[in-house]
Amino acid sequence: MNLIYLDYNCFQRGFDDLQQTRIQMEALACEWIFEQAQLECLTLAWSFMHDDVCPFLERQLEALRLAELCTIKIAPETEIYNRAKAFHKTANLSPKDAIHVACAEFIKADYFVTCDDKITQTN
Numbered sequence: 001m002n003l004i005y006l007d008y009n010c011f012q013r014g015f016d017d018l019q020q021t022r023i024q025m026e027a028l029a030c031e032w033i034f035e036q037a038q039l040e041c042l043t044l045a046w047s048f049m050h051d052d053v054c055p056f057l058e059r060q061l062e063a064l065r066l067a068e069l070c071t072i073k074i075a076p077e078t079e080i081y082n083r084a085k086a087f088h089k090t091a092n093l094s095p096k097d098a099i100h101v102a103c104a105e106f107i108k109a110d111y112f113v114t115c116d117d118k119i120t121q122t123n
Contacts, residue, residue: 002042003072004033005104007097007114008050011063015056026115033113037069046070047103049096072107080106093119 013027037044046067054060074080083102087093093101097119104112114120 001040002110003045003107004037004042004111004113005045005047005100005107005109006030006033007100007112007116007119008052008063009115010113011050011066012054012059013115015059015062023115030113030115034066034069043072044070045072045074045103045107045109047074047100048076049099049103074103074107077106 010030010033013023013030016023016027018024018027033042033044036042050063050067054063080099080102083105084095084098087098087101088095091098091101097116100114101112101119
């Protein structure tokens with residue numbers, strides 16, 4: 001079964017401007033992933049980075065609801081921190097993005113899914 005680490009933006013993509021075709025497609029893709037997790041066709045991971053408080057209550061509640069589909073929980077680890085420092089330096093990722101990528105690597109995720117151009121367009 002595939003293990004997927006979703007960047008936090010995937011948990012909230014449905015709240016973005018769905019008039020934009022790209023955002024609508026990404027929201028549908030994220031929704032499909034959550035449906036597959038609910039059907040137990042794939043495994044999702046939730047990391048300590050997702051525990052950041054969102055300033056928008058409705059979005060935070062939806063993310064927490066979807067978090068229940070995540071059967072893998074990732075706690076802070078020194079190895080994640082060290083890999084994140086390396087990703088931050090070598091791939092020019094922001095510290096938060098670097099930690100997300102390091103979490104996905106730490107659990108040996110089959111896929112890292114994000115809607116963030118800053119991550120997908122880095123070196």
